Amino acid sequence: MKGKMIVLVLIVLFTLPVFSSDIIPGKPQEKPIALVGGTIHTVTKGTIENGVVLFDKGKIVAVGREINIPKDAEVIDVKGKHIYPGxxxxxxxxxxxxxxxxxxxxxxxxxxxxxxxxxxxxxxxxxxxxxxxxxxxxxxxxxxxxxxxxxxxxxxxxxxxxxxxxxxxxxxxxxxxxxxxxxxxxxxxxxxxxxxxxxxxxxxxxxxxxxxxxxxxxxxxxxxxxxxxxxxxxxxxxxxxxxxxxxxxxxxxxxxxxxxxxxxxxxxxxxxxxxxxxxxxxxxxxxxxxxxxxxxxxxxxxxxxxxxxxxxxxxxxxxxxxxxxxxxxxxxxxxxxxxxxxxxxxxxxxxxxxxxxxxxxxxxxxxxxxxxxxxxxxxxxxxGSIEPGKDATLIVTTGDPLEISTQVVYEFIQGKKVDLSNRQVKLYEKYVEKYRRLGLLK
The missing domain is CATH 3.20.20.140 (Metal-dependent hydrolases)
Structure with a gap:
């Protein structure tokens, strides 16, 4: 019985890594980031076309059209995209x-x-x-x-x-x-x-x-x-x-x-x-x-x-x-x-x-x-909304997030840029490549 318990413990220990994600979490925000040119859906204060969302140190600093962007800021062009709160x-x-x-x-x-x-x-x-x-x-x-x-x-x-x-x-x-x-x-x-x-x-x-x-x-x-x-x-x-x-x-x-x-x-x-x-x-x-x-x-x-x-x-x-x-x-x-x-x-x-x-x-x-x-x-x-002083927890999408066809292209959680890859994406890419090699996909 004792031997069986030891074997069971070893099996659990060696299989635990199988259940772990290998995606690296985002780094804390190091410099200001400006999302420029997108449609901002603030949720509480209306919609701003061709706007700018500026955030620094994980907090939203400014939201609007005429925003002074710091020289050291990372500027991300999101023209044609939509910005929503997470x-x-x-x-x-x-x-x-x-x-x-x-x-x-x-x-x-x-x-x-x-x-x-x-x-x-x-x-x-x-x-x-x-x-x-x-x-x-x-x-x-x-x-x-x-x-x-x-x-x-x-x-x-x-x-x-x-x-x-x-x-x-x-x-x-x-x-x-x-x-x-x-x-x-x-x-x-x-x-x-x-x-x-x-x-x-x-x-x-x-x-x-x-x-x-x-x-x-x-x-x-x-x-x-x-x-x-x-x-x-x-x-x-x-x-x-x-x-x-x-x-x-x-x-x-x-x-x-x-x-x-x-x-x-x-x-x-x-x-x-x-x-x-x-x-x-x-x-x-x-x-x-x-x-x-x-x-x-x-x-x-x-x-x-x-x-x-x-x-x-x-x-x-x-x-x-x-x-x-x-x-x-x-x-x-x-x-x-x-x-x-x-x-x-x-x-x-x-x-x-x-x-x-x-x-x-x-x-x-x-x-x-x-x-x-x-x-x-x-x-x-x-x-919950895009307002100065709140956490820079935002998503940038290709359209309305309530629509199945919409894709999330950027995501930030407290200013950290989040890796949007996942196990399902990797499996999709794997089998796309498989069928490409078989000549079934271009």
């Missing part, structure tokens, strides 16, 4: 999973139901093959979210280029993630265990009680730790789970509640109000049904998995595609997130594009993957 994916597990079928590369879910101390940024793999593929389509930042059955842990907003997780972390923690108990029986799907309504009700109540109990204990722990400074009060042992919840109880970190049905959303809102917590709804498939409640209470929604089937047999085929438009019409704050996976996250702009095809104004769709997620995630002072 896109933000507000829901993904990228960097936490490399190959789903290989257990050693999955670090997305912790054991147990209550894990508020789990931190996504620490588990993030900076050498993953997935970030290069994702960022080549303009996604420069991603909210990396731990998964679980109840209280899963805390998310982090990661920049998709860098040597280490510390270097790539833009903000952490962003929120504490709770996966609200499913309150409706699934209508289809072989993966779901069939349960009676009574069994479902009992399970839901058990899990809701566990959430309430966890927050009650966290408040008691917080009170005990605060009382330690008083004379005669004994020291209270540190508990990492409850320690991680103190910023949440103080209102410094919001709670991201994953809920889809209207029943789940309303239940989550009622609980959050009883606890006095700031929340964000993640998923939100039925959020349009309770849009008036969300608007009145100022609760934002991160819409996820736009490209999916309707959740009910009797629903219209295009229901998932129209949720964004309905929230927009109702005045609810929202953004568009990814599928919550790790390998298709490059398709984020196309999910926003689908929403445009089903009613959402194009300008709103662009905001839903730039400035709106920046606002919801608490980083709008740094990213």
């Amino acid at each position: 896109l933000i994916n507000a829901f993904t597990t990228i960097g936490l999973i490399e190959i789903g079928a290989v257990r050693a590369t999955r670090d997305v879910t912790e054991v147990g139901l209550v894990n508020p101390n789990v931190r996504a940024e620490i588990a993030f793999n900076p050498d993953s093959e997935h970030p290069p593929v994702t960022r080549s389509n303009g996604i420069t930042m991603a909210l990396v979210v731990p998964t679980g059955e109840l209280i899963a842990g805390q998310s982090a907003l990661m920049m998709l280029d860098g040597w280490t997780w510390e270097e790539m972390t833009l903000k952490a923690p962003v929120g504490l993630h709770i996966y609200w108990p499913r309150m409706t029986l699934p209508s289809r799907g072989f993966m779901f265990v069939r349960r009676s309504p009574e069994e479902l009700k009992k399970e839901v109540e058990t899990r809701l009680n566990l959430i309430r109990e966890t927050f009650q204990k966290a408040r008691a722990y917080k009170k005990a730790k605060e009382s330690e400074i008083q004379k005669g009060v004994p020291y209270h042992d540190t508990d990492l789970k409850y320690e991680a919840m103190i910023p949440v109880l103080e209102g410094k970190v919001p709670v991201f509640i994953h809920a889809n049905s209207s029943k789940e959303i309303l239940s989550a809102i009622e609980w959050a109000e009883s606890e006095g917590l700031k929340i964000v709804i993640v998923g939100g498939a039925d959020s349009w049904k309770v849009a008036d409640v969300l608007k009145n209470k100022g609760i934002p929604v991160i819409l996820t998995n736009i490209h999916r089937l309707p959740s009910r047999r009797y629903s219209d085929y295009d229901e998932p595609f129209t949720v964004a438009y309905k929230l927009y019409k109702a005045g609810v704050k929202f953004c568009i997130g990814g599928e919550g996976g790790y390998y298709n996250e490059r398709n984020l702009p196309y999910q926003a594009g689908t929403c445009v095809a089903f009613g959402l104004p194009r300008e709103e769709a662009l905001k839903a993957i730039t400035i709106y997620p920046a606002e919801i995630l608490g980083v709008a002072d740094k990213v």
Whole structure:
């Protein structure tokens, strides 16, 4: 048995390099860079034709037509191209999973139901093959979210280029993630265990009680730790789970509640109000049904998995595609997130594009993957639009990023010029050359 374990360890050690990206991260900006002649889509302050974006030391210095460009600046001609702020994916597990079928590369879910101390940024793999593929389509930042059955842990907003997780972390923690108990029986799907309504009700109540109990204990722990400074009060042992919840109880970190049905959303809102917590709804498939409640209470929604089937047999085929438009019409704050996976996250702009095809104004769709997620995630002072003083996190494209035919030609993350090559590009070039040598391509 011991010999088999040694062999297994050696196999894992020797195969780990196979799962690592060999793309070199960009260097910190060494001199001013001016993007000249392109169409600037600032997102918040209109569009500037034939404009200039000047940035230095990772920050945007000036935006406009008449800009004084320093003599030592690197001037990049982007005439005929378009400049956008870097896109933000507000829901993904990228960097936490490399190959789903290989257990050693999955670090997305912790054991147990209550894990508020789990931190996504620490588990993030900076050498993953997935970030290069994702960022080549303009996604420069991603909210990396731990998964679980109840209280899963805390998310982090990661920049998709860098040597280490510390270097790539833009903000952490962003929120504490709770996966609200499913309150409706699934209508289809072989993966779901069939349960009676009574069994479902009992399970839901058990899990809701566990959430309430966890927050009650966290408040008691917080009170005990605060009382330690008083004379005669004994020291209270540190508990990492409850320690991680103190910023949440103080209102410094919001709670991201994953809920889809209207029943789940309303239940989550009622609980959050009883606890006095700031929340964000993640998923939100039925959020349009309770849009008036969300608007009145100022609760934002991160819409996820736009490209999916309707959740009910009797629903219209295009229901998932129209949720964004309905929230927009109702005045609810929202953004568009990814599928919550790790390998298709490059398709984020196309999910926003689908929403445009089903009613959402194009300008709103662009905001839903730039400035709106920046606002919801608490980083709008740094990213999400092209304005002086913000991070120079930008993309230069051949056209509208919501269109599949558009290509990203330049990308900068905090002023660093990012290598846009990736494993898929290299495989494409490899087989183009193969068929060229066979005389099948010119």
